[in-house]
Amino acid sequence: MSTRELQWFKSSYSDSSEPGDCVEVATTPATIHVRDSKNTQGPCLTIEPATWTGFVAHIIEM
Template sequence: MIHNPELDWYKSSYSDSSEGDDCVEVAATPASIHVRDSKDTRLPGLTFGTGAWAGFVRQVS
């Protein structure tokens, strides 16, 4: 994933653990969903099309 400073990142409401620091951040655009590790935002993240993301959310909800 290419770093895009214009993305509006937020911590996932489903991202929580007993460790307290295991977090996933998500940013959405009209065409894609971006996911990254909040502990080290310099690491590459993942990008999904909106259809793929919707299918993922249906499966885990």
Template sequence: MSTEALQWFKSTYSGSEGGQCLEVATTPHTIHIRDSKNNPAEDGPTLHLTPATWAAFTASLG
């Protein structure tokens, strides 16, 4: 799936000034993560994780 077709969103913890933000998009089997500074039209680097891996990662942050 092209990352252009995904619906990306920023965390509610991200400020409106830009800077160091991540954007996330989900599909049933994959969590897609990218740096918000990358131009979406350029289809910059994207990290792809399974939902289980994403859940383990976010659980480790708390």
């Protein structure tokens, strides 16, 4: 699946105090895709759901 075909949404973990500094996320059953909302044509990070869950848990603990 191309990243253009994914349904992107702003991450609920993005800081709303800086609306221009957002992360967008798109999910499939096997992958989580992450990109910079200011550069939607730029690079995209693709990770497994378990890795994303661990990352989010770590950020919340900070």
